[in-house]
Amino acid sequence: MSEKPTTIKEIAQLLNISVSTVSRALHNHPSIGSGTISKVQKLASELKYEPNQTAIFFQKGKTYTIGVILPELSEAFFSSAISAIEDTAYKKNYTVLLAQSHDSEQKEKQLVEKMKNHRVDGLLVSIAKSTSSFEHFEMLKRLNIPVVFFDRIPPIPNIHYVACNMETGTIEAVTYLLKKGHRVIGLINGPKTLFASGERQEGYIKALVKNRLKYDPSLIANCDLTEEGTVAAVNKLLSNKRKPTAIVSFNDYVSLFAIRHCMRNHPDKIDFVSYANLPLINYMDNIPLASVEQFPALQAQKATDILLDLLNSPKSSPQEVQAYYKIIIESQLVENTH
Known part of the structure; x- marks a missing residue:
């Protein structure tokens, strides 16, 4: 049988003082004399007293x-x-x-x-x-x-x-590929429900417009971030009339799936730029040219x-x-x- 935990009430009875005095003494309250504080804390230590966290939380509302x-x-x-x-x-x-x-x-x-x-x-x-x-x-x-x-x-x-800021990150990614000589660049984006997918698309469009290239919506493929979804997105992009020579992909995992699929099924070399800059990149045989660090x-x-x-x-009033x-x-x- 485990021993029952010591309570403040028991310490108060043993020292013949009030419960409130014990409580204050345990917290070194200035209204309690140093002698009483010393006696209370010594006995609490001997009896292995532990504060009741539930009671403290209830008292503080946290x-x-x-x-x-x-x-x-x-x-x-x-x-x-x-x-x-x-x-x-x-x-x-x-x-x-x-x-x-x-x-x-x-x-x-x-x-x-x-x-x-x-x-x-x-x-x-x-x-x-x-x-x-x-x-x-x-x-x-x-x-x-x-x-x-x-x-x-x-x-x-x-x-x-x-x-x-995924928009500026995407502008950087597309501009980097343009400087590498690519003119047809695809985007494997994430689910439309994600706010970041919209940011990536905006950045992709802005980078093309900034470099006086025509925006072609058929060069964007959304996926659910699974391997199957990524493969479907890659196949959609590579069956396009204007086949991309480079692809910006939603994150490093999507890049991993896409690169592996391209290596096995598409003979033409496709360059990738990704997002997240995760450590897994260091263990891939074929890696994205660059990755957008998201910190x-x-x-x-x-x-x-x-x-x-x-x-x-402090809690603000309802009127604020x-x-x-x-x-x-x-x-x-x-x-x-x-």
């Missing part, structure tokens, strides 16, 4: 826990983000509760409900690729549970977010800073118009050397 919902914890991009979130949160004495949506809208909605029921103080979210309705986040807003989005941002107004750790760290700031700032954090980090094209 659990000092933040929830994190990401598409895939196994992806190097999100692993890097997790490390930054944990480092930033733990420095402020917050616990991190992690969960993954596996890129499912339904699972994401279930996780938001579970996080709410676990009484997290706030949430950090990178949305699933299939998420197209956002009432689960509206529910959190009504409950005054702050949410900060990063990397994958929902296309809705009045949200806090940190994102990488996942920096995005996650800034998002965590924002969430902690929201949690520790809330200001929303909108932080954009500039991407950077990184040329691959091996």
Whole structure:
């Protein structure tokens, strides 16, 4: 049988003082004499007294826990983000509760409900690729549970977010391929539900127009980011009347699928530029010429800073118009050397 934990009430009875005096003495309150503080803390140590965290949380109206919902914890991009979130949160004495949506809208909605029921103080979210309705986040807003989005941002107004500038990153990527002599450049984009897919398309169009080239919508193929979806997108682009000699692809995983498929099934050399600049590039035999760095750790760290700031700032009155954090980090094209 395990021993029952010592309570403040028991310490008070043994020292013949009030419960409130014990509580104050344990917190070194200035209204309590040093002798009493010393006696209380010595006895608490001897009896192995542990503060009742549940009671403290209830008293303060906080659990000092933040929830994190990401598409895939196994992806190097999100692993890097997790490390930054944990480092930033733990420095402020917050616990991190992690969960993954596996890129499912339904699972994401279930996780938001579970996080709410676990009484997290706030949430950090990178949305699933299939998420197209956002009432689960509206529910959190009504409950005054702050949410900060990063990397994958929902296309809705009045949200806090940190994102990488995918439009300028795409302009850099297309311009890089144009300088390499390519004139017919395809784009394997992500799902239309993702805000970043729209940014990539905008950047792609702007880069072509800026270089006085005609925009051809048939040179864009959206995919669901799976290997099968990527293969279908590659085949669509390479069966085009104007067959591309280079392709900008949604991320390094999509590039990996696409390059492998091209090596096996298409004899003509296709140059690729990708996004994310993940470590996996170093283990590929055939790699993209360059990759757009999206700084996942920096995005996650800034998002965590924002969430902690929201949690520790005085609550605004209902009449006040809330200001929303909108932080954009500039991407950077990184040329691959091996």
